[in-house]
Amino acid sequence: MECTRIYCIHDHAVTFEFAEIISEAINIHVIALKNYIDVHPFKGFIESVPAYSSLTVYFSDTINKDEVVDIIQLYNKQLKTHNPQATTDNSEQSSSTKIIPVCYDLGEDLSSVAKQLNITKEKIIALHCNQTFRVYTIGFTPGFPYMGTLPAGLHLPRKQTPALHIAPGSVAIAGNQTGIYPTASPGGWHIIGRTPIKMFDKKREPSCFLQPGDVVQFNSISTKEFNQYK
């Protein structure tokens, strides 16, 4: 798979973009390239951050950006040669579906989302629960899973102004993505529910509840069930 765009986000971080769409095949390639770099770290490599359709590589000042680009381009070619089955191999590994209970009554933006989409709250819950989602990447805050893809009926742009305080466990939507805020933080997504599951726990191993590549299904619960959750 060829890079469509290469750009810096920092003097010591370069992003390799493979597409400007959300695609399972591209995300699998991004994660395969990340794993390939981890197995073949180069001098000056610090870490890499996989996103939906791009990989960002952080490096030290012992190497310059052009050298990093050359190495990653080479790795990207080698990945194709050495591991042409990467796509199918990874799909077979994909984990069993993880069920995430969500109390939609605690979604502070559910009414405004219903109004903006011109559908009922019940319809939103049904659309959100009746399919599975792929975890494309973890980011934004510790353990925040970016999941896709939402059905067209739930697409809504991010808020004009980010909310400054979002409660931990808030389940949110934006564009064709859905996610869960693990910790109290600001954020621009629409909150449609809340899960009692801790997405991030620094004392747990692994500390993130979800990993890239996981398959998730939401399950609607009542406020009573939410409060009874351990």
Added chain:
Amino acid sequence: MSITLIKPGWACSVQDLGRWGYQEFGIPLSGAMDVNAAMMANRICGNEDGEALLECTLHGTEIQLNETAIFSFTGGGAIATVNGQPVTFNKQIKAVGGSTIKLHPSPFGCRTYIAFAGGLKVNRELGSCSTYIAADIGGCNGSNLESGDLIELKKIAPKQKMENITISAAGFGSSNWKAIAPELPHVNDLVRIKCYEGPEWNLFDDASKHALFNTPFTIGQHANRMGFQLEGTRLTKKENKEMISSAVTKGIVQVTHQGTPIILMADAQTIGGYPRIGRIFNDDIHLLAQCRPGMKIQLVSI
């Protein structure tokens, strides 16, 4: 050897050079906002660059030394006193046990770093001592320091070169040399910050591109370790295109749907979905860290 925090002031936290290697789990880099000043504070005390130290925002911090200690102040945002006497920044200072350090208001800078020779004895969490309060990671219990917090100091290693400092009747003394530090911005200055065009530069209309580099912006009240919201010209896109989230880091200038630019700082999220109109020149992130809410900045194209 230990110190006790009498008053935290505006904000006081333990930081080092950041939590590298965990961004793929969504864990921000954190670390000192003004990395250069933090490294300088450690070097003045003969520490390694990455030793844990205190980052104090503006003034109000009050610390008691429980035994004789060697330390340094770098950065800015405050005037420092030891036992009520003003002391110079960027010097090695030695004070006897029972001494009190205080930070008083100053119109220059925003963040003071206090390093102690040997370093702070703070547990590493996920590879770093840096405090990241949003997820309770690092520092003292994952939070900013509070009145009464006691922090142990590590022993000074034999290889660390300490000055032969004479202690005055006031209970302290300082080195006869001073490290050279960059000039600090004054609250009334228009601070020039060098900036590159960002990955989504071309998504913005010509008026917004022009405004970014030709009109001043004010650092808003929502300015913290995560990012600085800027007040000024609203920046608008040529077309309303929803982006696919990808990696962001400190120095990125992203623009909300309302047109407000936000400069991401040390506790920046690892992934973001707002268009990135610019990115700050790395060495000017330190200068920006010394600017406080209400100050005016001018982004300069490079």
